[in-house]
Amino acid sequence: MNDAAPPRRIWLCADDYGISPGVNHAIRDLIGRGRLNATSVMVVGPTIGRDEASALQTLAADSPRCAIGLHVTLTAPFRPLTMHYQPLDGGMFPSFPKLLRAGLLRRLDPEIIHAELRVQLATFGELFGRAPDFVDGHQHAQLFPQIRDAFLMAVKEAAPNAWVRQGGRRQPLARRLHSPKALVLDTLSAQFRRRASRADIAFNPGFAGAYDFSRQADFGALMRQFLDGLPEHGVIMCHPGLVDEVLVSLDPLTDQREREYAFLGGEHFLPLLAANKVTLG
Template identity: 40%
Template sequence: MAKERIVAICADDYGLSHGVSVGILKALDAGRLTAVSALVNGPRWPAMGRELARRGHSADLGLHFNLTLGRPLGPMPNFAPTGTFPPVSRVIRMALRGKLPMEEIRAEIDRQFDRFEAVLERRPDHVDGHQHVHVLPGIRQALLEAMAARKLDGRAWLRDAGDSLHRIAARGAHARKALAVRTLSAGFRRAAQRRGFSVNEGFAGFSDFHPGHDYAAAFETYLRAPGRRHLIMCHPGHVDDELKAQDPVTITREQELAFLLSPRLPQMLEKRRMKLGRLSEAGKARA
């Protein structure tokens, strides 16, 4: 009999709002998530972080490093002169032109790690980036250096958001976005492994966040052509006024949460002989 393949499902944006965080906790309590990535620069983090800590035994808890939403945790006069982060399009342009103020970014990396660890009283199991900023040139090097300085090599895993061409083609849906992120991620996997960090192999979960689309049908494509350490990102949660004031992705979070809590998820996994697992427990050295 063929061995079951492990797949990890990670909910992003924990801490973004009360509704988003409560929704993620519901999916976590239901055993439908194996990783959670936390935004720590907002006002919801301390209280919701303590709630997450009470449930952390069942999932990998990680830092969702953020440079594009809300306010930095300290002064960034060149990167965020108005006191709020710039849009991701501007961050990408600066990164590709080598124009990022790296001293400010390195300081913000440390501040976000410190705030994660102060609330959870533990180091992160993994690290990724809001809107995939962690893979951008300059930022990736600073992040890897910060993680190595904290002796996270050999312990924490990193999200490789750039999947292989044949896997992207096999899934079909949202290929343009997946290819764009793959381009920005070029070299990230090798750089992480040289530093002693494990990464996922296989990545899916891209969405256009259109409320009229069938999320269950989209999720079925995420399970196609899985890698050996397959990772699926998702964005579940409840919609509240706090979320609406910060982020355009709203209704689809409810749809994703409803799917995760439904019988359809375990049915899909069983059909494909897959089971949920934590990448921290899936052989970190083999990446």
């Protein structure tokens, strides 16, 4: 690597703002300390309202180039904002596996999906007084068949200047085979990128952050892998947070959030960025 080359600027994006008080607190703390430069907001979450939105917006305004996006949500245990949404499972969105299967079998109604996405985009606008800087998806639902076209259409209509998140990373096949989750994201993202390009919608050139949440992984070691080869303006997805009762009731990703929060707020993170010639500023 050329030591004289300027540092690569990447997006380090904390997902799920709005899912719980502990997650909201952790994300705002890291933004305020310059340890994050993007977060995506779950407008169907139980702890997003005008106060939480205002606190985030005020903090982001004081942080150089901090982006706030919409975290489109279409999976359980969350509920749709539109009436007559289908399919439902006990009044909630379907689970991640059911939604992906329905999309692959082309059993979804893109018009119903599109209507829900337009309402989520409008809700973001009501909370923040503007369109999102970018739009991504909870559990990568924006990449699923049938959903991706409705997603891109809604973004084009309601947030034409926003960029969207794809989950692919250009790596040798042998390396990708070691991470089945990343390989699935690569496959789904290839179609997503082609459709986004045809719609003239910008997207991130690279992505990292997927790992096996069921294991107690060393997040510092993972971050070194995520940074390796990530291009300028690439996105690293992360999920920092503090565990509280609301989070436990909604999401299995708990202790891992605290490990991510501890590393991103700790003494080793900024030197790791510097060693890899990466900046968030």
